[in-house]
Amino acid sequence: xxxxxxxxxxxxxxxxxxxxxxxxxxxxxxxxxxxxxxxxxxxxxxxxxxxxxxxxxxxxxxxxxxxxxxxxxxxxxxxxxxxxxxxxxxxxxxxxxxxxxxxxxxxxxxxxxxxxxxxxxxxxxxxxxxxxxxxxxxxxxxxxxxxxxxxxxxxxxxxxxxxxxxxxxxxxxxxxxxxxxxxxxxxxxxxxxxxxxxxxxxxxxxxxxxxxxxxxxxxxxxxxxxxxxxxxxxxxxxxxxxxxxxxxxxxxx
Amino acid sequence: xxxxxxxxxxxxxxxxxxxxxxxxxxxxxxxxxxxxxxxxxxxxxxxxxxxxxxxxxxxxxxxxxxxxxxxxxxxxxxxxxxxxxxxxxxxxxxxxxxxxxxxxxxxxxxxxxxxxxxxxxxxxxxxxxxxxxxxxxxxxxxxxxxxxxxxxxxxxxxxxxxxxxxxxxxxxxxxxxxxxxxxxxxxxxxxxxxxxxxxxxxxxxxxxxxxxxxxxxxxxxxxxxxxxxxxxxxxxxxxxxxxxxxxxxxxxxxxxxxxxxxxxxxxxxxxxxxxxxxxxxxxxxxxxxxxxxxxxxxxxxxxxxxxxxxxxxxxxxxxxxxxxxxxxxxxxxxxxxxxxxxxxx
Ligand SMILES: Nc1ncnc2c1ncn2[C@@H]1O[C@H](COP(=O)(O)OP(=O)(O)OP(=O)(O)O)[C@@H](O)[C@H]1O
Ligand SMILES: [Mg+2]
Numbered sequence: 294x295x296x297x298x299x300x301x302x303x304x305x306x307x308x309x310x311x312x313x314x315x316x317x318x319x320x321x322x323x324x325x326x327x328x329x330x331x332x333x334x335x336x337x338x339x340x341x342x343x344x345x346x347x348x349x350x351x352x353x354x355x356x357x358x359x360x361x362x363x364x365x366x367x368x369x370x371x372x373x374x375x376x377x378x379x380x381x382x383x384x385x386x387x388x389x390x391x392x393x394x395x396x397x398x399x400x401x402x403x404x405x406x407x408x409x410x411x412x413x414x415x416x417x418x419x420x421x422x423x424x425x426x427x428x429x430x431x432x433x434x435x436x437x438x439x440x441x442x443x444x445x446x447x448x449x450x451x452x453x454x455x456x457x458x459x460x461x462x463x464x465x466x467x468x469x470x471x472x473x474x475x476x477x478x479x480x481x482x483x484x485x486x487x488x489x490x491x492x493x494x495x496x497x498x499x500x501x502x503x504x505x506x507x508x509x510x511x512x513x514x515x516x517x518x519x520x521x522x523x524x525x526x527x528x529x530x531x532x533x534x535x536x537x538x539x540x541x542x543x544x545x546x
Numbered sequence: 547x548x549x550x551x552x553x554x555x556x557x558x559x560x561x562x563x564x565x566x567x568x569x570x571x572x573x574x575x576x577x578x579x580x581x582x583x584x585x586x587x588x589x590x591x592x593x594x595x596x597x598x599x600x601x602x603x604x605x606x607x608x609x610x611x612x613x614x615x616x617x618x619x620x621x622x623x624x625x626x627x628x629x630x631x632x633x634x635x636x637x638x639x640x641x642x643x644x645x646x647x648x649x650x651x652x653x654x655x656x657x658x659x660x661x662x663x664x665x666x667x668x669x670x671x672x673x674x675x676x677x678x679x680x681x682x683x684x685x686x687x688x689x690x691x692x693x694x695x696x697x698x699x700x701x702x703x704x705x706x707x708x709x710x711x712x713x714x715x716x717x718x719x720x721x722x723x724x725x726x727x728x729x730x731x732x733x734x735x736x737x738x739x740x741x742x743x744x745x746x747x748x749x750x751x752x753x754x755x756x757x758x759x760x761x762x763x764x765x766x767x768x769x770x771x772x773x774x775x776x777x778x779x780x781x782x783x784x785x786x787x788x789x790x791x792x793x794x795x796x797x798x799x800x801x802x803x804x805x806x807x808x809x810x811x812x813x814x815x816x817x818x819x820x821x822x823x824x825x826x827x828x829x830x831x832x833x834x835x836x837x838x839x840x841x842x843x844x845x846x847x848x849x850x851x852x853x854x855x856x857x858x859x860x861x862x863x864x865x866x867x868x869x870x871x872x873x874x875x876x877x878x879x880x881x882x883x884x885x886x887x888x889x890x891x
Contacts, residue, residue: 371774387769389762391833401774411753
């Protein structure tokens, strides 16, 4: 199995995105293998979230191409990207405070009564409960308003939502930001188990130690371009630290 | 995979209550219902008002007066149902009272042009829907805040109504027919329409994707769109339904009073509808609200209006009292929302 030729699930070529005068992404190219966990790191404002939002179909790039399993695709909307197996945990979590946990988990993928266009709340409640239990996520109740959850719990709900459908590509924008060490470790475990099932993951993280622990490969995004692309090895941490230090020093001058 | 408990239970308000002394639990329960269920509070206020007015004048609950109250309430309530949808998703429609005036004139001229009355009603409603579509388009695609956009539309519609009617009232067609009776002329037909529409809208709001997405769009527009909710579609739909209800309420009223007035509705009925919604617990900042609450809110306004007239309170005094009451209700609405949010942190 390990001898199998790597199967490319996602390839991005020359993606560019400008916001008025700000160039968020200049020319980004990357690829992602089946069952690979790719760490995407970079300074604040480097364009990481922008890249994630392009792959998830939320924003359209000004330039560049996206290939899924070798076929060029136009990711024109979030539901379309999702129909192709792309799921996301956004940096802002995209949860609605006023709605319950289960309504949030099923937002835009609601369960109905067959052809009767009424919400099947009982089914959504049950599925949400089962799914959270499977992931070892413990909440007071799936009926709780999301506003009443702690930061870590909210993050857990957002992650549970993203992995609840059969995602082939999972995009995680700082999934551990609001989590404690132990909760974070559990999410890393979850990522590993998804990887074993063949799910490909792009993970953004500020904490390089956590990122390196779970990732196979690291891409560094600097000023809208990928400037570093290497498999994770023993000395990745030092290498990355050095590059980042160099960036700091040039910035300081 | 992760076997352990991922996170501790928070100090969530709806964690199972530990019952202290029984009576105390009951009291805090009741208090909780009042704080949470705005509908319960407003219902009790409505009942108290009925008792008070009935005690002051025993003909308050006569069939005739109940008919009057129901007629006053019905049209405003129907409009409020639309405003609830809009307010929840973070918008408002100030033009709806002018659609209310325009739609029966459209119907009138359609009949003049030889269309059968039921078809003329439909034409009036289609025009109302188009006004809603226009409002939605201006707000959603041209990014004009709805407060300004619909104010503009309202003025525009008012001008159109005055122009096509030459500022003269006309007789509503079909007066005396069975059709006109069903469409508002029978004493209780208007309130039955309002209740029927209210039931359907409450189901739409709390049991369909449209409703769920309306809450999501008002609660967290960016987040909702990030998961793929079509914000534009939801907002445009809610503008359209509000306008449709405005036109329908106007047509019902035209049948009821058998004449069609160019200056009917306007900002007064719109403001009463919004006030009813807000009194009934719809958050001015969006994200929460109910149809039932709005209905009860409008009923309370209707009771006050009728009761004050009954007590012989001067109309100008009445405006001062109602205006102040509505403003206080709105301030409370915003304060409560703030308090709730503070409690969540
Ligand atoms: N909607 C927007 N409108 C205008 N500018 C934007 C928008 N979104 C992002 N930008 C800009 O694009 C650049 C990249 O932003 P992005 O959010 O992708 O950075 P990031 O790498 O995710 O940063 P962080 O680590 O802080 O999350 C920033 O300069 C940002 O200000
Ligand atoms: Mg970011």
